[in-house]
Amino acid sequence: MRRNPLAILAILALIALAAAIGFMTIGARGSWSFILSFRGTKLLGMVLVGYAIALSTVLFQTITNNRILTPSIMGFDALYGLLQTLLVLVFGAAFISGLDARLLFLIEVTVMMGFSLILFRLLFSGALKSLHLLMLAGVVLGILFRSLSGFLQRIIDPNDFLVLQDRLFASFNSIDSQLLGVSFLLVGLVSAIAWRIGHSFDVMALGRETAISLGVDHQRQTLVILLLVSVLVCVSTALVGPATFFGLLVANLAYIIMPTAKHRHVIPAACLLAIITLVGGQTLLERVFAFNTALSIIIEFAGGLFFILFLLRGAIR
Amino acid sequence: MIEIRDVSKTYGSTVVVDGVSLTLPKGGLTAIIGPNGAGKSTLLSMVARLLPMDSGQVMVDGLDVARTPGDALARRLAFLRQDNHMVARLTVRDLVTFGRYPYSRGRPTREDQGHVERALGYLGLSDLSERYLDELSGGQRQRAFVAMVLCQDTDYMLFDEPLNNLDIRHAVGMMKLLKGAAKDFAKTVVVVLHDINFASCYADHIVVMRDGKLFLQGTPDDIVRPEILSSIYATDFAVHDLDGHRIATYFT
Numbered sequence: 001m002r003r004n005p006l007a008i009l010a011i012l013a014l015i016a017l018a019a020a021i022g023f024m025t026i027g028a029r030g031s032w033s034f035i036l037s038f039r040g041t042k043l044l045g046m047v048l049v050g051y052a053i054a055l056s057t058v059l060f061q062t063i064t065n066n067r068i069l070t071p072s073i074m075g076f077d078a079l080y081g082l083l084q085t086l087l088v089l090v091f092g093a094a095f096i097s098g099l100d101a102r103l104l105f106l107i108e109v110t111v112m113m114g115f116s117l118i119l120f121r122l123l124f125s126g127a128l129k130s131l132h133l134l135m136l137a138g139v140v141l142g143i144l145f146r147s148l149s150g151f152l153q154r155i156i157d158p159n160d161f162l163v164l165q166d167r168l169f170a171s172f173n174s175i176d177s178q179l180l181g182v183s184f185l186l187v188g189l190v191s192a193i194a195w196r197i198g199h200s201f202d203v204m205a206l207g208r209e210t211a212i213s214l215g216v217d218h219q220r221q222t223l224v225i226l227l228l229v230s231v232l233v234c235v236s237t238a239l240v241g242p243a244t245f246f247g248l249l250v251a252n253l254a255y256i257i258m259p260t261a262k263h264r265h266v267i268p269a270a271c272l273l274a275i276i277t278l279v280g281g282q283t284l285l286e287r288v289f290a291f292n293t294a295l296s297i298i299i300e301f302a303g304g305l306f307f308i309l310f311l312l313r314g315a316i317r
Numbered sequence: 318m319i320e321i322r323d324v325s326k327t328y329g330s331t332v333v334v335d336g337v338s339l340t341l342p343k344g345g346l347t348a349i350i351g352p353n354g355a356g357k358s359t360l361l362s363m364v365a366r367l368l369p370m371d372s373g374q375v376m377v378d379g380l381d382v383a384r385t386p387g388d389a390l391a392r393r394l395a396f397l398r399q400d401n402h403m404v405a406r407l408t409v410r411d412l413v414t415f416g417r418y419p420y421s422r423g424r425p426t427r428e429d430q431g432h433v434e435r436a437l438g439y440l441g442l443s444d445l446s447e448r449y450l451d452e453l454s455g456g457q458r459q460r461a462f463v464a465m466v467l468c469q470d471t472d473y474m475l476f477d478e479p480l481n482n483l484d485i486r487h488a489v490g491m492m493k494l495l496k497g498a499a500k501d502f503a504k505t506v507v508v509v510l511h512d513i514n515f516a517s518c519y520a521d522h523i524v525v526m527r528d529g530k531l532f533l534q535g536t537p538d539d540i541v542r543p544e545i546l547s548s549i550y551a552t553d554f555a556v557h558d559l560d561g562h563r564i565a566t567y568f569t
């Protein structure tokens with residue numbers, strides 16, 4: 001008997017719901033209205049980020065036909081790191097911490113979107129002939145950004161450096177509630193477009209030649225999806241910091257547990273898994289074990305182990 | 318009608334398709350033969366708009382393949398490539414259902430399901446339809462890809478070496494199927510073949526390519542002759558008349 005995808009999705013949704021309820025209620029003391037709004041915004045933030053990371057990773061892997069790539073290969077994470085380093089170096093940590101979160105968010109999203117638009121212009125103008133070259137350009141620029149940040153971090157004031165280091169680690173539970181509205185708007189817009197062109201995702205996953213044979217305008221579709229991915233990555237990175245390894249983890253888990261590769265099954269599964277991991281992990285960490293370690297560190301660690309295990313078992317193709 | 322007008326393709330300084338002009342009439346089975354590296358696959362890829370041509374033009378039913386919207390062309394022309402590789406984990410039925418995408422945009426109707434079942438049946442895959450592609454033998458997988466192309470139900474069907482990996486029974490079955498499609502359903506079928514005797518027995522028209530150029534074309538009677546085959550393949554041939562077919566032997 002083959003597993004039923006809808007049943008699996010229902011189970012995942014139930015677990016996600018349980019995690020959310022757990023997050024909202026466990027250890028709650030005092031005024032409910034305060035708890036609901038305080039924890040509620042945190043919960044919304046984690047759901048949004050989990051969704052954005054999962055969706056962007058699956059879509060990126062679809063257009064690249066490669067299941068061990070994440071959008072970070074285009075240099076987004078490195079650019080984010082360089083931007084933070086520059087800001088702290090030029091203005092000082094105190095100034096950055098005091099800055100309006102919305103302004104900072106705007107700066108981050110603008111810089112990262114600007115960067116991806118430059119990359120895509122190269123692709124579109126024909127200077128870069130293929131997606132692979134585009135990725136290669138991203139990789140090289142990423143290395144450049146990283147070395148620049150590394151150099152700048154050496155000449156930064158040590159106290160500022162501590163603040164900077166903190167900003168460079170993804171932290172899922174300190175999302176600024178002021179940024180939620182605009183983030184929801186952006187992610188909602190991306191989702192609406194993704195929904196409209198969603199019928200072509202499965203065909204795109206078959207590879208360029210088959211997609212063209214079946215009548216999909218492969219180049220245009222690649223560009224549109226790439227744009228959607230970069231919006232999602234910019235939003236999630238600006239909200240929590242670089243966390244794309246997490247996307248790799250949930251996307252591959254989704255491929256493994258879903259019996260089909262259809263996007264209408266894999267995308268919801270990856271999003272639910274992301275939400276479960278973030279919300280469930282945060283609940284366990286904060287409420288049950290009263291740990292103050294950043295969840296991202298544990299995710300990277302456990303995710304790394306998981307990934308090596310599955311590579312060894314050959315489950316990831 | 319497929320009209321190929323002075324089409325060329327160059328990689329670096331190597332010309333791999335050199336000014337080929339060719340008209341394939343509507344209906345009938347055309348076999349393209351020629352040695353390895355003659356440019357057969359390259360030519361078909363350009364006809365199927367998978368590869369941009371450096372010069373020239375291809376018209377299918379009067380539509381320029383370089384300009385016609387992809388989805389309109391996908392309802393007119395289907396192409397099986399020589400090598401097929403999939404990253405996604407698909408069952409045979411999933412794959413064949415993709416052949417209906419140009420019509421149903423991923424939401425197959427009852428009619429689409431009918432096409433899928435028929436294609437699976439034609440290629441003897443009904444029992445294997447729920448298997449994943451990576452659980453099939455080479456020949457079974459090849460048949461699954463052919464079923465997908467058939468399912469696309471286009472007037473023009475191009476197959477690059479469809480007999481790859483097939484045993485004798487399935488190779489004969491495949492050629493009968495393609496011939497039947499050409500005869501009974503007025504499809505235009507173009508097949509790249511290496512087995513000269515299949516071309517001789519089934520093709521209405523044989524096109525020979527050599528060194529990127531159109532070398533010769535004609536009926537099997539014109540082409541399957543010892544001196545002509547020798548000039549194509551640089552191998553000694555003998556040709557026999559057996560049961561009304563011209564059969565070439567070249568084994569010794």
Ligand SMILES: Nc1ncnc2c1ncn2[C@@H]1O[C@H](COP(=O)(O)OP(=O)(O)OP(=O)(O)O)[C@@H](O)[C@H]1O
Nearest residue numbers: 328331333351352353354355356357358359360399
């Ligand atoms: N991407 C490429 N870059 C450079 N040369 C290429 C490329 N693709 C094909 N060629 C060359 O073009 C020539 C024609 O190749 P093609 O695949 O069309 O041959 P073919 O007639 O299909 O041969 P076969 O019978 O072996 O399939 C070959 O010499 C090949 O080496």
Ligand SMILES: [Mg+2]
Nearest residue numbers: 357358399477
């Ligand atoms: Mg070939």
